[in-house]
Amino acid sequence: MQFRFPDIDRISFWIGVLIATVFWWIVAAIRPLFAQALQNLKVKRKEKKEKSRRANPIEERYRQMILQQAQGLHLAAALFSLDEILMPPALLVPPARLASGAFASTEDILHLAVPYLPGWPELAAIYNAPTMPLSQALSGGSDLVLVGHPGCGKTVALAQLASQVARREPSSGLPIDSLPFLFHVADLDLPLKNPPSRRCPEFIEGCCAEALLNPIIEMLAERAALIDLSRLPDFIRQAFSEGRALFLLDGLDELPPEEIKAAADYLNQLKQSYPATRLVTTACPECLDGLLDLNFVPFSLAAWNSRQRAEFLDKWSELWSRYVAVEGWAQPVEPLLLNSWLNADKITPTPLELTLQAWAAYAGDVRGLRPLDGIQAHIRRLTPADTPAATLELLALQINLALKPVFDPRQAREWIKSYDAPLGYEPAESDTSDETSEPGKSRQARRVGVALSLSKGAAHKQEKAVSKPGVLEKMAASGMLSQHRKDQMRFTHPIFAGFLGGKALVNYRTETTLEQPNWSGKQLALLYLAAHSDVTALAESLTATPERPLEGKLLTVARWLRQSPGQLPWRGQVMAKLAGLLQEYDLPLALRGQALAALVQSQDPGAAALFRQLFKAASPEVIQLAALGSGAIQDSKAVEDLADLLNNPSPNVQRAACLGLTAIGTTPAIDCVGSALLHGNESLRRYAAEALTNHPQDGHAMLKEGATVDDLLVRHAVVYGLGRVGQPWADELLAKMQVEDKEWIVRASATEVLENRQLARAYLPSPLPPPSESPWLIAFAGKQGMGISPDKPATDLLLMALKNGSEEERISSLAYLRQRPNEKVLSALYQGMYGGDAALREVIFQVLSELEASGVPLPDPRQFGVG
Structure with a gap:
């Protein structure tokens, strides 16, 4: 049987086609309206949810509490708030890592010529290496560990981030509904006495996991308003459960390895229980125990360059004149003279060192320009009256020997009992109470008691207040010591403990300290021991044999050069070993770069002659490092030799020579770089233009002028220089050249430079997939x-x-x-x-x-x- 299609009425068919066409045309036309309506509905729901959160009074009071806490987490908190004196912290941009499978390379002059030294960021600061804000690193989604030696600004970085999140600033790099939880590790009382077990069936359901939040709840309950105490636990648990928590843990860089591991275990359990929680913590470059196993990504804090140091001193002088100089006791000062004097030293101080130097200079109690002098002046300022210096030194030494940066005051009184005031001292109940007493009660009682005992006109005294404060109480009241939960104490900054402990170590055998595992307390004590005595025998012992592959002992001793007095026998021996390490051509450039950084920071007059001598080396990498060294110490005698290196066949030697001449900054040095821009080959012109960005005065003027000259090669090179400036005028000029330049190669290069800025995301750490x-x-x-x-x-x-x-x-x-x-x-x-x-x-x-x-x-x- 033959199949036949049914008869279709043509008019009905075409009417149906027309109706269907009109129907789908209407659907297609209004589809964007439906999509927009759906999007608007989502936005309104989100705004409603956010509005309800903002209307939540406990959250608003909590944010204000965290903001107030963060604003006081810096050394000069007694004088200024953090926002007033803040220099925004920055992170060194590391070489591109291929963690997510996306490979990115760059031809930036700094990445190619200056080795990446996370433990020695001073060299990168001298040459203005690329940096990124902490918010940019956070936007990649990984948990971060801020790496740096004591005094580099890790606490301030956490405090700034907490302030941004508490204010709901979009610049934080996190969702605006994120909640910051900012703690010092001493506040958590780790390890937990009853940690949740993974074998517990309730752990997966989150019941046992809530025990991880108990230390957080207990600590915040001590600070919170009375009206919020009943609702605070549920508020905190909800924040972690919803994935809104940003947990900022400070102080891991102060701990010995075993205690770091205990803190890492806590962070691991917290992350497993609340996977959406973002974590940021701190560490020393040599002490990352357990953190990298948890997929924390280390970022080194950038040191301040000369421009940032000058900007900080300008802020300090302006605030001092506004708030401090008006006090009757304040001495008159000349800010311009003081700032010029503070900027005269070529050494690169840490933020802590510059802060204390500025404070001492403006207060009139400074005794010298060395970083050591500022620390010593601040310790004298914080030392309570009638407290012998030997008391502080003995306490710091005992803390170091016991590996107890966070200590029990009862044990500490045994250490210093010969210096304490036992006759007039009556211990408060908190001194003998059990450790399981109500959190915060003993600390509040002690604070009230000390305040009343020091008040001359106090009319009322509490029954349990101390009648006469002991040494520890006076040190806590003066700001030398900080108090934490369960009556624990620590020095306000590990550098104060290291300085005092190192001074006491002069009269104590060093073998006990050397036998300790590697931790910041050990390194600081040895550093300041070298600053106060001749450590020739110790240095010879540590550097007698090479320690392959990282030469840790030699580089540890090399750090002492910066703080130690000159003309000591061991200094010459160590510098000779560093010079030998620098010339080992088969070793990584990053290892030899550490030797270079140590020689630069040593401020030894022999370093200049050494670098000039190495210009004749056979290895291009040695010449490259020597050129960077000469520029870093601003050796004007090396200008002619560096100018000759501009003709070296090695591109990295040419780059280093351009950078070195720009860092020296004299008129002859800048003229050499300008001549290379005008008359060099195409590659050299680019290196010169990129190096000139490091000289804001003459260098930037040359780039502005070069953008308008008729020479095609000059304009082409200037494009790459403008891409490194990072200022609005340079971006405007670059955009203009991208559109208006008459040569296509210049326009294309300008487009390339602008597009390559997007490669910054290649440096963002993202979670590593299996x-x-x-x-x-x-x-x-x-x-x-x-x-x-x-x-x-x-x-x-x-x-x-x-x-x-x-x-x-x-x-x-x-x-x-x-x-x-x-x-x-x-x-x-x-x-x-x-x-x-x-x-x-x-x-x-x-x-x-x-x-x-x-x-x-x-x-x-x-x-x-x-x-």
């Missing part, structure tokens, strides 16, 4: 005809990528291999570091440095046949 979900590793496994099982380690495949992959694949493999530092992996890392690939060598060195800081023992590379 190997089985990593796109680049899946592609590499496919090329090898292999698969990746999510249940088995991919170590063998990663080692294959490290050995045989492309540059991107080899560097990408290191992010995963770092997590499994067994003997096989370490052998492969050593083979790669001592191989011929310079880029891979530098990344492996950073990985090995992080492994050692995490407590992984690194064997001598010679046992693997290298080094």
Whole structure:
């Protein structure tokens, strides 16, 4: 039977087609309106939800409480608020890591010529290396650990971030409904006495996990308003459950390794229980125990460059004149003279050192321009009357020997009982109460008691108040000591403890301190021991044999050069070893760069002659480092030699020479760079233009003029210089050249520079996916005809990528291999570091440095046949 279509009425058919066409045309026309209406509904719901949150009085009072706390977390809080004196903290931009499989390279002159030294940020500050705000690093989604030596501004960075989030500022890099929780590790009383167990079936449901929040709730209850106490626990638990919590934990950089691990365990449990919580903490470069295993990404705080130091001193002088100079007791000062004197020293002080130097200079109790003098003046200022200096030194020494930066005052009184005031002292109930007493009660009683005992006109005294404060109480009242939960105490800043402990160590054997594990208290005590005595025997002992592969002992002693008196025998010996390390051509540039940074910071007059002598070395990398060294110490005698290096065949030597001449900054030096811009080859012109951005006076004027000259090569080079300036006038000029320049190559280069700014996101740390979900590793496994099982380690495949992959694949493999530092992996890392690939060598060195800081023992590379 033959099939036939049914008869269709033509008129009805076309009417149907017309109706359908009109219907779908109407749907297509109003579809954007539906989408917009849906979007508006979502926005209104979000605004309503946000409005209800803002209407929540407990949240508003909590934000104000955190803001008030953060504004007092800096050394000069007795004089100014944080917002008034703040210099916005910045992070060093690290070399591009391939954690997320996205490879990015850059030809920025600083990344190519100046080695990345997270533990020595002063060299990067001298040459204005790229930095990023903390908010930008947070926007990548990873948890961060702020790395830096004591005094670099880690606490201020956390306080600024807490202030931004408390104010709901979009510039924080976090959602505006985020809630900051800012604590010092001493406030948490770790390790927890009854931590939640992963075996508990309720843990997954979140019941046992709530116990992790108890220390947070207890601490905040001491600070909160009375009206909020009943609702505070639910408010905090809800913030963590909703993923709005930003947990900022300060003080890990002050702890010995075992206590760091206890804090890391707490952070791990907190993250597992509340995965959406964002974490930011602090650490020293050499002490990252347990943090990298939790996928914290380390970022080094940038040191202040000369412009930032001058800006800080201008702020200080203006605030001092406004608030302090008007007091009757204040001495008259000349801000211009004082600021010029404070800026005269070529050394790069830390923010803490510059703050204390400025305070001492303006207060009139400074005794010298060394960083040591400012610290000593501040300690004298905080020392209570009738308290012998030996008391403070003995307390600091005992804290160091006991590895107890956070200490029990009852034990401390035993340490210093010969200096305390036992006759008039009656211990308050808090001194003998059990540690499980009501949180905050004993501390409040002591605070009230001390205040009443020091008040001359007090008409009422509480029954349990101390009748005469002891040494510890007086030190707490003066600001030398800080008080924490469960009656715990610590020095307000670890540098004060290190300074006093190092001074006391002069009359004590150092073997006990040397036997300690590596922690900031040990390093500070040894540093200030070298500042107060001749440590020739100790330095010789530590540097007698090389410590491969990172030369940790030599670089530890090298830090002492900056604070120690000149003309001591050990200084020359250490500098000779540093000069030898700098010339080891087969070692990573980042390792030799640390030797360079130590020589620059030593302020030794012999460093200038050494750098000039190294201009004749056979290795281009040695010449490169020597050029950077001459520029860093502003050696005007090296100008002619640096000008000759502009003709060196090595591009990095040319870059370093341009940077060195610009850093010296004299008229002859700037003229040499200007001549290279006008008459050099195309590459040299670009290096000169990029280097001139570091000289705001003459350099920026040259770039402005160069943007309008007829020479095509000059304008082409100037484009790259303008891209590094980072100021509105430069961006406007760059945008103008992008559109109006008559040569297409200049327009194209301007477009390239503007687009490359987006590559900054390549530096943002993003959470590392499992190997089985990593796109680049899946592609590499496919090329090898292999698969990746999510249940088995991919170590063998990663080692294959490290050995045989492309540059991107080899560097990408290191992010995963770092997590499994067994003997096989370490052998492969050593083979790669001592191989011929310079880029891979530098990344492996950073990985090995992080492994050692995490407590992984690194064997001598010679046992693997290298080094």
